[in-house]
Amino acid sequence: MTEVGDVVLECRNVCKRYGSAPVLEGVTTEVRAGEVHAFVGLNGAGKTTLMRLFLGMIEPDDGIVRVRGLAPSTMPARHWTGVGHLVETPLAYPELTVAQNLRIAGRLAGLSAAGATAAADRWIEELVLSRWARTSARKLSLGNRQRLGLAAALIADPDVLILDEPTNALDPAGIMLLRTLLQRSRERGAATLVSSHHLDEVARVADRITAVNEGRVVGSLDPDGIDLERQFFDLVYRDSEARR
Numbered sequence: 001m002t003e004v005g006d007v008v009l010e011c012r013n014v015c016k017r018y019g020s021a022p023v024l025e026g027v028t029t030e031v032r033a034g035e036v037h038a039f040v041g042l043n044g045a046g047k048t049t050l051m052r053l054f055l056g057m058i059e060p061d062d063g064i065v066r067v068r069g070l071a072p073s074t075m076p077a078r079h080w081t082g083v084g085h086l087v088e089t090p091l092a093y094p095e096l097t098v099a100q101n102l103r104i105a106g107r108l109a110g111l112s113a114a115g116a117t118a119a120a121d122r123w124i125e126e127l128v129l130s131r132w133a134r135t136s137a138r139k140l141s142l143g144n145r146q147r148l149g150l151a152a153a154l155i156a157d158p159d160v161l162i163l164d165e166p167t168n169a170l171d172p173a174g175i176m177l178l179r180t181l182l183q184r185s186r187e188r189g190a191a192t193l194v195s196s197h198h199l200d201e202v203a204r205v206a207d208r209i210t211a212v213n214e215g216r217v218v219g220s221l222d223p224d225g226i227d228l229e230r231q232f233f234d235l236v237y238r239d240s241e242a243r244r
């Protein structure tokens, strides 16, 4: 396994509320270079919210969030070029083809025009999208739209990768492909944060698994451990009981 390096993503005592409803309560965590850190939790646990904070899409009410030591809201544009992400629905211009979308993603990630064209061709092959390269994004199946989103996130080999439920809508071949891509990103030294509901899949790809429940970190799971589902529900039930 690759050696794990410096802290790249970090949050300390982060709280986020929507109105009076707490969504994250005192979350502290980190992701280091060369590791895949997975967040698992039930629907509404706060996983997407944490990712949106790291991407500067929202601000914490309390606590600190850092990406390579900088607050996302103050990060210069050039730092974002090394951050690949797929959060919620894959972002694609519906009227543009797969190839055109990937060229734009490459340009936004700081590649030259020629570099973006080459990267688009490469990632179309990697994600097995060749048949749809000239198809407009709006005509893609859900799974192929997800593949396009993953290709866009990875287009410039980012050293920070934030993927929310990346297996969404993928077929078994797509899931295996994603596994390989995450492994390669880890070997390049990328810091990867993923969220998932699929404990078996997460156990295959993650170096670290953190369980969240109702906005709080409630423990960690050993990816090599047995019966992860039972361990996960034990943590969740214990936390839910303690809150009563």
Ligand SMILES: Nc1ncnc2c1ncn2[C@@H]1O[C@H](COP(=O)(O)OP(=O)(O)OP(=O)(O)O)[C@@H](O)[C@H]1O
Binding pocket: 018, 023, 041, 042, 043, 044, 045, 046, 047, 048, 049, 050
């Ligand atoms: N913009 C918003 N306004 C109000 N509430 C919100 C908003 N965004 C998220 N929430 C609430 O925050 C909580 C956490 O949502 P979040 O999407 O982070 O959970 P999640 O763990 O990603 O869930 P899922 O597994 O279902 O995707 C939920 O109760 C959700 O309804």
